[in-house]
Amino acid sequence: MIRYIFRRLAAGVVLLLVVTMVVFAIFFLVPRLAGIDSDGLAARYIGKSPSPEAIAAVKERLNLDEPITVQYWEFVSGLVMGQEYDSGTDIIHCDAPCFGYSFKTNTEVWPQLLERLPVTGSLAIGAAVIWLVAGVSIGVLSALRRGSLLDRAAMMTALAGVSLPIFFTGLVSLALLSYYWPIFPPGGSYTDFTENPLAWAHGLVLPWVTLAFLYAAMYARLTRAGMLDTMGEDFIRTARAKGLPERTVVTKHGLRAALTPIITIFGLDFGLMLGGAVLTESTFSLPGLGKFAVDAIRGSDLPVVLGVTMFTAVFVVIANLVVDVLYAWVDPRVRVGA
Amino acid sequence: MTDPVVSVSDLRITFPTLEGRITAVNGISFDVPAGGAVGIVGESGSGKSATSLALMGLHRGTNAEVTGDITVVGKNLATATDGQVRNMRGNDIAMVFQDPMSSLHPQYTIGNQLIEAYKVHRPEASSADARKRAVESLDRVGIPNAAKRINSYPHEFSGGMRQRALIAMGLMCDPTVLLADEITTALDVTVQAQILDLLDDLRSDLGMSLILVSHDLAVVAGSVDEVLVMQNGDIVERGDVRRVLSSPEHPYTKSLLAAVPRVDVSRAQRRAQVRAERTQSAPRGLSAQAKKALKAKAARQAAAVEDESAQQRTGATAKPEKSAESAEQPLLSVRNARMRFKVRGGLLGRASDFYAVDDVSFDLHQGETLGIVGESGSGKSTLSRMITRLLTPTSGQIVFEGRDITRLPEYKLRPLRRDIQMIFQNPYSSLNPRVTIGDSIGAGLRVQGESNTKEIQRKVQELLERVGLEASHYNRFPHAFSGGQRQRIAIARALILRPKLVICDEPVSALDVSTQDQVLRLLDELQDDFDLTYIFVAHDLAVVRQVSDRVAVMRKGEVVELNDSDTVYEAPQHDYTRELLAAAPVLDPVEAKKHRAQRAELRRQSTAA
Amino acid sequence: MRKKWLGLAAAGTSVAMLLSACGGGGGNGEGGGDYSVDNSAISSIVDQSKEQGGTLKLAHSDQFDSLDPGNTYYAANWDFTRLYARTLVTYPQKPGDKGQEPIPDLATDLGEVSDDGLTWTYTLKKGLKFQDGSKITSEDVKYAIARSNFAPEVLNKGPNYFFQLLDAGDYKGPYKDDNLDNFTGVTTPDDRTIKFHLKKPFAEFDYLAAMPQTSPVPADADTGTQYQTNVVSTGPYKFESEWTPGQTLTLVRNEHYDPSTDPLTRNRPDKIQVQWKQEENDRDKRLINGDLHVDVAGLGVEASARQDILRNEDLRANADNPQTGFLLYFAINPNVEPFDKKACREAVLYGADKTAMQGAWGGTIAGDIATNMLPPSIKGYKPIDPYGTKGQKGSKKKVEAALKECGMPDGFSTNISYRSDRDKEKKTAEALQQALQQYGIKTDLKGYPAGTYTSEQAGSPEFVHREELGIIAYGWGADWPSGYGFLSQIMHGDSIKPAGNSNLSELDDPEVNKLLDESVQTEDPAARAEIYAEVNQLAMESATFLPYLNQKALLYRPEELSNVYFSEAYKMYDYSALGLEQ
């Protein structure tokens, strides 16, 4: 088991490395290929009307005139070992993990990421709880009552759910439940949990439900399909033949096997979401990581975009790792198989 | 006489399908006396499995419709509540299923699943008691080191052990009846024998009633008192097992019995019988021309039979008419062939070597049939893939017609592939479901350079007729054919290139007995018609004996015995061969009992030693 | 947006509004209805009171470029920094025209200019202290100028007028050369005297002295780019604690502030809070229901709230709709074919439907139609309209004539560039495209990110020529409320730069250049105004500018606020004056 974890960990590191390559390519290589020179590239990292001196400084800082391999190396080592920036009077140490430094706001990106994480975390965790509970239970019920009115209604709703753009659902729910009937606070309101848990939950209800609706729909479909497969398995017949009550058969035997693959999907979804539920946060103007990234892209604050992208990737890698370990724990076959 | 523990009357089971309701069981009645053993025998689709599920009340909640009365240990299933039925399952009547891998939940330990079976009916029992009981039960079915293995997961068990574990699970609550549904089908012959012996022991020790469901008459022969033969949902024959097997009344039972390959019938006898039958009835659906050709052939064969029987009297077994040639160069020569696989595992995940085929050598002459027999994992399939060069041997030599083909590159091998062909085990997976059978068969011609579509079609259709199908089937897809028909198609595909050597890898093991018989006959005919040399790989000793001139017995990658087939079967030299033969199920119940005693003896010896 | 404007003459505002209401046509058409707002904070101080106390709550939909007074270029920020960073000169807390006349703040008087016009001298008041109680000296002002203008490698967000004007040799800034004596552009004969030495006379120097860059910075407290996290206060409020960008900023009273030295009353609330990155619609809603006092960016409410306000009489009573001093225009580049021919440029000028462009910005509330390149509030503004058409909708006849004259009677093709992340500018470009299309002038729209628009695309003549950006969307506000402050950057030939160019018409008219140079050497404000009028006329005649809108903002002042008025200097409410009704 430890060996297994270790191996997955190594795979995670490789994954991160590749992510850095792609991120690097997107931000440094592709623009160069598309014909932007190093001055132009440097200018992007400063923002509004950069002076030639500033461009020169950024160029040096980012090694933009060095060969591409050196640039990449500096980029990665900067992430891992931290970087230094000249504030004029001092050297600012951007300690590892250094997710960049915004020349636009003269701030390190890392603390800002941490600052927004609770918002995204609140959104993701709340929504995840809702969608898991709703999605899985609806999926199970549907599978058990296959072909019934409930099944058909649930599956049609689920299909509608996966077909609805989240930003549309969000806008409509805002228009109805926040504007016409002001039951919930308008978009953009976020109260920290530590400040007022009730206001925190109240403000997040709409984003939670909106986000959870889509995923609940997806998970209901997945669970239903999984349950249908599982309930047709021989070991379910064995369980019934033992004389187990149907409830035990479904929950202990059916659900466990059906839910195992869903763990993987959930881990990936949740990891991606922790890196920013871009659309939901944009629609509800929640000051989370996703909104942060969107704002940064609109404001051409590339170091921030780069930072969020890397940050998200880290979450995905961690989520993958957790899922792998969890999977091995839940399903004993994996340990030998892998 | 006591009341029967299981009583079924006028049981009728129907399933809805797109084509209307299908009747799986058509009003059958039978009783199982207390402590008695009843066998239900039938081919696939006969309704035997539907019946056994009905005994457990497992059709409840499905769309199957069950009418008639079933009484199990005094409970009428038709009127019992769900709770009562649940209470009965596992407690009064326990069922053991066919596929032990899929019948055990992969994510719980064996112990967990055993204990669960106990506690559901004995909720008052403490966990420690339940656990103790599970260990006992595992011990009872012969799982070594049960106290420790109880914590293992199903995938950590071998197939035989899983089947034992399943039986152990069935025994947890001391059921009055044990219902075993095809429990040995997936097992090797030696393991099968062990499991059957175990059931027998359990029955006599615990006084359980046993219902043994199987497609294989030989499996039930030694284990039950009474047998029911099912066909298309009806019981066509029933009675004392000895009576049914020795003097069957119903034609279906007769044909079934006739089709069962018998380990005690030699190839020569079988050939004689087959050829005699062929001359009498030309296959249906053949053109007049083909029939004429067949008649002529039959005449030749008749002569050959006489010839053969003459030789039999002299005691010669290998094909004597070829004896003159056998001194010449063999068609195929395998020398010291080894096949190594890397196996990951162990504490550090190091790759260790595993020899699937270990130092195998033999010669094969034109027109001869070499049987290779062995249990799963013995390396017989690997060996056949080495000969066809689907695998490249790690070391050793494969010489075909004097040419070393061991390491020929693929492009040089390609023209040679005409000469060595293979017939695969599973007719469902050996045909591409998205390709018409015409194209499947014609593919060989195409890849070998034939581009004339008309010519290909003509040859394929000719061959289709030859293997007993119709030319008009050319454009159909495999799903429109039954298993036996598919195997004919697979045979046609192998023969389209007119190979010299055909390797048959378990060609009939997936088929019902009667179909199996037909396919074997076809192979036999074709060998004569096309002057083929066969390597016939199978796990079934009886089948191998019927078709082989010589037999090689494989075990763990090695050939432990290689001799002409009568010698192997009648005077086996190696212990393992003897063990195999002792384990082979036989149709005669008396003989079967004798074998069982013999096996018990063998086991006692080995444990003593 | 490039919101860098200050001051203008308020007198012109109402006239201009009237004018464009008539000229703008389309105004109160059939569905129009009465949507006139109160506007009283434009001409008077609403709810005057001397009350102190309370927490003033401000919000920003984004964030300031920096809180460092030496490193910022936003009018809103310049307005806001006055709460903690006093400058040599400032603007009085008066509505209308008077609000843009500089008055001394830290200095005892306005600047004293030498006879040759090359030296400006200021004297600090007595008893001025930093928040830690230490004395403010002339050296601290000199250091502030040095760091904000001469170290672009560190602080480069603010304007650099001092760098351009001061005679400082090749001084490298305090971060590379920590001996301040080497900085000869500013001298400090004693603790209270500051002398600025200019390369050439500059009559409007007092406006520069009102920029936050003259707010003193103690050299030993300077942390370069990080100074914004802990600015040393000279005003009535100081940072409550070290500030992290993005987090709520809280200002508390500075006990070392002495109101008696201050010409302004800017210490009414006890506490001031600014929240950043507040979603616009939410911000507007909170503004209207009183959770929030001021939208600190000062750009007015968004479309949704605008409709709420305009449709509700009670809300209209608390709203103002002033001009922002921001002029929206298209530059027509004469170095891109076929605009090398004046008649082709004129075809565009005559073809534009300014009412449509006004509509794109949000209609009559969003701005008044502009007919020339000076905002009405700037002295020297005259309501000229050389390319006027009936109803400002364009004239088919005139366009056809112009096209014929330039030799393209069937029209031509060109590109219109705009900032892709600015919805309204995007819409305006589409409106122009629509209008020109009917005359056969086919245009392709080219959107670029606002962040790089001036540095890489529209602001790079080489790029403009290569990509043939014939028509370039832009907007401009004055850095200080004068014609020079408004016009020099967008039409002086010397301001054409290879990157970061703002003279997008690439106008290099010797006459214009000469007049602008002359203006800043002219002491008499009235004479200067005349010169600006003349420059404006010349620029319009060049047919390289298509002005279309004098932007207006719809501002909302919650009931709780007191002392609210629209500052003509900053073009938004004066944040330093605001108080709260208890």
Next chain:
Amino acid sequence: MTAPLDVPGAAEEAQPEAVAQTGGTRDRGRSLGQIAWMRLRKDKVAMTGGAFVVLMALVALFAPLIVSLLGHPPNQWNREMIDPALGTPMGPMGGMSGEHLFGVEPVTGRDIFSRIVYGARISMLIGFLATLVSVVIGTFMGIIAGYFGGWVDALISRLMDIFLAFPLLLFAMALVGVLPDAAFGLQDNALRIAILVFIIGFFNWPYIGRIIRGQTLSLREREFVEASRSLGASNFYILRKELLPNLVAPILVYSTLLIPTNILFEAALSFLGVGVEPPTATWGGMLSEAVDYYDSAPNFMLAPGLAIFLTVLAFNLFGDGLRDALDPRTQS
């Protein structure tokens, strides 16, 4: 956004006896495709979805014609429809009338119906092309990985893991943001569409790739592959003639299910302001502009929202039906 879809057993064995018995004589001689089509035709819901998809495809194709018959040019301003002070459409229901079927946009007065019709072009174009890119790359990589196994498989599988781990939306936004106006010989909207197609297609291929790999892995173990090899067929022949026909069904099903995902994705990017350049009408772009007017002109928000929803739903319905029809497990 996207979760791995569950794999249907397209290569699954049809339960042997069930076919022989229940398949009966009726299916004899028909290809599995024909059987699937028969089953699909009976699925009314799926057929409705399919019909809507066809309808939208036709709308996209004949957008100019439809607009010239029924509406106003999509980019034409109708200022007379707009209240000059408020910027919102005059008249009830956001200016809906026989003239303007779905009303007009605030500020510009552009005809919403025409813009929806033209928006279909972008959605369908990007949806289809991106899916094509995914399918081509995914099929190629999946089949290679599954068939050759070993290190090739390990490499490609890891690659797929990596791609699946990417925060796609962020990457897409970043990439659209960092590219200049003209690059790689393309310009403006052509470039934008190409970038969008590339990004969406390129980052989505592992979803198809995984499925194809899985199917290929199981197909490779089937004996007909060995049979083909033992007849002397080359790898290329086996891939093309033996494997590919078996993969057509899953490819078809997952393409059908990937298209709506990609349409949603394009809409999301447009909504976030990194889609196709204006004034080209896109559904997502319209929706993002409608945010400010949800109270005064709800039709402006509902029209594109419903257009996206219905189109995506139709694709999903059809895809689900197709999957069921092609899945041998749902035989009875």
